[in-house]
Amino acid sequence: MNEALVRFGRFGLAAIFGSVAAWALMLILVPHLMLIDYAFHANPGAIAKGLAEEGPSLYSFLPLFDPSDALAARTFIRTLLTSMVITLLALIVCYPIAYYLAKVAPARNLQILMLGLLVPFWVNEVLRAYAWRTLMARQGLLNQLAIGLGFEPVEYFNYELPVLDANIALFVGLIYSYVLFMIFPMFSAMESLDTNQIEAARDLGASWVRVHRRVVIPHAKPGIASGCIVTFMLCAGSYIVPVLLGGKSSFWFTQAIESQFSVLNWNGGSAYALVLELVCLIFVMAMMRFFKVTLRDITR
């Protein structure tokens, strides 16, 4: 520490520690503790009506476990399942693309391809969802094409997907909005792989499947983990995409949070938000465990 004092000076050290402490406390830790505190108290309205007690309670979490009205629980499960399916789908779709960009594409093509990926990446999620809203509307291109070909128009906003219990418009919009967050981490992880290793494996007679399983995937693990985490987190935490594309039956968990806030039930909203965060935390931990990577690997 003495060395640091000489190097940064008293004022410098105070500034460094002070800023980081203020950042960690005022922007991250205390707001979070507050959120937890709100979540574990009943809202004043319920207390006034005598439905809940004054002190710490689980009252705000109860709607999630209410068997007579399964709306909140169903919303929660829909959000979770759909987000997992979308993450998996994005992984499958993006893996070949990331590999092609990192290891196969000639440098000249790469520039233009990257531009083609970066532009939709930088376009706002609101506009991305809006683009699909117009495409899938009754007057939109997809339905007009279907009618032109003699098919019935599809009610994309009400057409339920089997199993997932979410409508197809929402599903398409979510995957479109977040698919790119899978490509870039995988791309940069694969880019750092020495191409000689792939060629050596090929020369020694390994099939392409084997090359990917034994050389590319082990090397790209941090990128894959980070892509999955970000995609899942953005998807489960998405608010505007479900608002713009979800039908009446495809309520998203973030909308459940919002509906608590819109009736000024801060406690209920905090409880739901905490549950969402917990799910994301579990997902992050599971991914880190599964791919055997550290936090530093995935945020790189």
Added chain:
Amino acid sequence: MGVPENALKWSVRAYLALFMGYLLFPLLYMMLLAFNDSRIPTHRDFRFTVKWFGAAWDDQRMWQGLETSFIIGIMVVAISIPLGLAGAILLVRLQIRARSLVYAILVSPILAPGIVLGISTFIFWSQQLGFRAGWWTAALAQCSFIAAYCMLIFMARLQRLDVSLEEAALDLGAKPRHIFWRITVPYMRPAFLSAAALAFLQSFENYTTTYFSIGAEQTFTIFIANKVRQGVTPAVNAVAFVIIVLTIALSIVANMRRARQRRAAVEPAERAKPAPLAAAEGLPPIS
């Protein structure tokens, strides 16, 4: 030997073309609809017009939203850069014991859903401390994760700073503040630029965190979302058209700048240093 190479190559190309089409077509369609003279956004009965650009231009609330977005963006840059730099110096240069814990705390907002950041900031600053929800609360909520992005950028650059430069300056009697302003800051300049650009753009386009922490105010992004929710005219498409054109222009400029920097950074270094033996023989260097 399984699939012939040629078929593989073509199927990869077809797949790539399909994927790029999937990514870009919705945006092109959205841009095209800005020019149709129809009250709802559709391609049917296409009659060319530019009147929607005028309609978008005349919308007072859009300009207010833009102003709010700019102010919040500048606040976010002004807060995130010093915080990110302090965090980077702490984690890279000071050997503190709780380093990985501090790192985990500081980057955790990147991995948390935006809605949680917005709500916790709102609850703490507005409900608990009594600040009116608005520009400040929105800026603070955004800073909680944008400062972490800035920190990661600074850390990457700081790790490559040659410590012997600072040691030499110390030996020659420089004060810490001299080292900071004469060595650290000039060396970090490119990182400052990219962190500031990233912070501003992230702030500008953020929806969820902002929406849940800003109260009744409206940023540009919230304005667009509200427009879309209320049922739209193609004026929204006109705005989208302008945004996408600007995005393309910015991406091209940024790409060109990065390519030029890379060339400038690589060439003198390569000329100065003799190639290491391993590289000369085509072997991976042992480190």
